[in-house]
Amino acid sequence: MIITKKTVGPLAISLSLALSSCTGLPSSGPSADAIKSGSTERTSPYVLIPVTATTLSLMTQIDPERLSTTFGSGQKQSVSLIGVGDIVMVSIWEASDNGLFSAGTGAKSGGTQIPEQPVGEDGMISVPYAGQVRAAGRTPQQVKTDIEKALTRMAVEPQVLVHVVKNVSNTVTVTGEVAQSGLISLSPRATRILDVIALAGGPRSESQALAVQITRGTRSQTVPLERLISDPRENIYVQPNDIVALIRQPRSFTVFGAATANSSIQFDEPELYLNQALAKVGGLSDERADAKGVFIYRTEPASVVARMAPGRTYPGAGNLVNVIYQIDLKDPNGFFLMKSFRVQNRDLVYIANSSLAEIRKFSTLVSMTAAPVAQAATIGNTVTTFAGK
Numbered sequence: 001m002i003i004t005k006k007t008v009g010p011l012a013i014s015l016s017l018a019l020s021s022c023t024g025l026p027s028s029g030p031s032a033d034a035i036k037s038g039s040t041e042r043t044s045p046y047v048l049i050p051v052t053a054t055t056l057s058l059m060t061q062i063d064p065e066r067l068s069t070t071f072g073s074g075q076k077q078s079v080s081l082i083g084v085g086d087i088v089m090v091s092i093w094e095a096s097d098n099g100l101f102s103a104g105t106g107a108k109s110g111g112t113q114i115p116e117q118p119v120g121e122d123g124m125i126s127v128p129y130a131g132q133v134r135a136a137g138r139t140p141q142q143v144k145t146d147i148e149k150a151l152t153r154m155a156v157e158p159q160v161l162v163h164v165v166k167n168v169s170n171t172v173t174v175t176g177e178v179a180q181s182g183l184i185s186l187s188p189r190a191t192r193i194l195d196v197i198a199l200a201g202g203p204r205s206e207s208q209a210l211a212v213q214i215t216r217g218t219r220s221q222t223v224p225l226e227r228l229i230s231d232p233r234e235n236i237y238v239q240p241n242d243i244v245a246l247i248r249q250p251r252s253f254t255v256f257g258a259a260t261a262n263s264s265i266q267f268d269e270p271e272l273y274l275n276q277a278l279a280k281v282g283g284l285s286d287e288r289a290d291a292k293g294v295f296i297y298r299t300e301p302a303s304v305v306a307r308m309a310p311g312r313t314y315p316g317a318g319n320l321v322n323v324i325y326q327i328d329l330k331d332p333n334g335f336f337l338m339k340s341f342r343v344q345n346r347d348l349v350y351i352a353n354s355s356l357a358e359i360r361k362f363s364t365l366v367s368m369t370a371a372p373v374a375q376a377a378t379i380g381n382t383v384t385t386f387a388g389k
Contacts, residue, residue: 047321048323051326059308062304065223067236068233071214071236081170082169086168086170087164090147090160092155093160094158099156099158118168127150130147131150143162144160166185171240172238173242173243174244174245176213178197179202182200192238193244207229208226208268209248209249209250209268210249211225212245214238214243215242252346253272253344253345254347254349255348255351257289258351258352259278273338273340273341276343278338284329285351289354290351291334294328294338295349296327296343296347296348296349298344299323300323
């Protein structure tokens with residue numbers, strides 16, 4: 001086929017129409033209009049929430065899940081009770097030099113010490129002449145009283161001291177990013193989470209990158225270590241058999257779309273705001289970005305979404321809802337909102353392309369496609385002229 005002037009026009013028009021009807025233009029993601037229209041569909045997998053001063057106010061009023069809520073009132077539990085496996089030492093004094101336990105040395109000798117022994121699986125310890133004495137589930141004072149009663153008829157005014165040498169039952173397991181993992185014995189004065197972490201030698205890295213996971217029975221919850229440090233209400237009392245694990249969990253967010261750079265960014269700030277987050281990637285691209293289309297993708301509890309978008313149908317399963325927050329930076333107030341919008345761990349920030357950027361892409365594609373056609377037409381004209389001669 002020889003391309004001539006007569007065929008160039010229809011061919012160029014056909015190419016233009018083909019490109020204009022093409023929906024597969026290169027793009028970094030959906031347009032702002034596509035996100036808005038998608039949120040109105042009945043089967044939409046997300047809820048779109050425009051960020052306003054009211055929205056931000058409601059977000060600050062919503063408290064995160066608290067350890068005291070998950071694990072009860074957070075009141076301390078007595079750790080003075082002896083448990084199975086504890087190592088116990090019993091000392092006995094008498095008022096007579098010739099008493100059963102004085103051995104003719106007098107009361108000032110310091111009495112007789114029964115060798116250290118663990119509390120058996122049956123909860124009992126053995127005391128000479130007193131027999132088997134129940135220790136598990138009782139305080140040292142209660143065990144002392146029982147031994148003295150058992151020895152009353154055989155010893156002269158016996159005085160008993162029961163001492164827990166090694167506390168095994170009233171311990172907390174501390175592991176993870178601490179200087180020394182192991183079992184921490186709880187003291188009668190009560191011990192809090194930060195206390196046992198300190199007793200384990202403290203964290204091995206910066207607190208900003210660490211989270212604390214508390215496991216009690218079948219319940220478990222993870223909170224940032226910084227929250228325990230800054231909020232005394234979160235530093236609850238630990239209980240026997242708790243597991244406290246320090247987990248390295250650096251916080252990060254990702255940025256896609258019409259930003260100067262697309263990247264995953266780790267942050268150490270206790271509170272990172274959206275303006276700071278965007279500054280970390282160089283801000284919006286002047287040539288591509290739709291200033292009305294700044295979106296933050298996040299998964300929120302349904303109870304949180306209900307307060308910010310009352311009366312809406314929430315997609316998703318369970319108590320979690322996919323949410324897209326939108327900030328309009330064409331509105332001057334949008335920058336104030338951006339300064340107050342807190343970025344959370346694993347947030348995804350997406351900047352939509354402007355319609356002008358899409359037109360530029362289309363024009364570039366048309367130019368790239370039309371250039372060979374025009375070049376072929378020029379060649380065709382030359383061939384026709386040469387043939388005419």
